[in-house]
Amino acid sequence: MARFSFPAPGPRGNDDSWFRVGTVDVTTTLLVIGLSVASMVAWTVAPDAVGRLALQPSAVRSGEVWRIVTWPLYNVVSLWAVLGLVFFYFFGRELERVMGRNRFAGFCAVLTVGPGLVATVLQLVSGGISTIQLACFLAYVLLYPSARSFFNIPLWVLGAVFLGIDVLQLVGLRAYRELLFLFVTLGIAALTMSMFGLTNHISWLSDARSRSRSEEHTSELQSLRHLVCRL
16 A cells, blocks of 8 residues: 555554455455456356346346345456456455444445445346445545545545546436436445544544534524524
């Protein structure tokens, strides 16, 4: 992680592995990557069988409810998919250290089931881990907006670029349900981080909350003055 510089956002959780394979400690991050790679390999061997992991709303309503959980494992082999997993290793590992092993696993689970239910309601076929990767990356950017990445580019700039590309692509394709699905997933990620208390350590959010409370207090004082003047 020598290319990155991270401010400490507060107390870190444990980053113990779930188990070991030889000399490798398998964390939640590595487990997600391993399952994604395994699904790519399985797709090359039996694409129809792996297709049963994708989220098909009609199939879910017919009783195949496991698709709400397994849809991120429908991954087709491509260069971008592999690069996405490499990238996920870096920011996923850091998120896991901040959240802790159990909470990061819960975070990934919420980002799977919540959007899966939304996609079912929207009648949206979905599959692949890319949306969850983007949500995790933007959560990572939320924690470290001023950190420097490759070519000394601030992380918030990369986050804005990646999100902007996805939004422009979906708007261009008139894929409005997919766009709603994306924003719902990002909203679920932000809400989960807030529930975990991680946003309390983000300085710009704390400043915004302080300004909001100050404005509310000022408004209450003004209302009280008006009331006293009328009396």
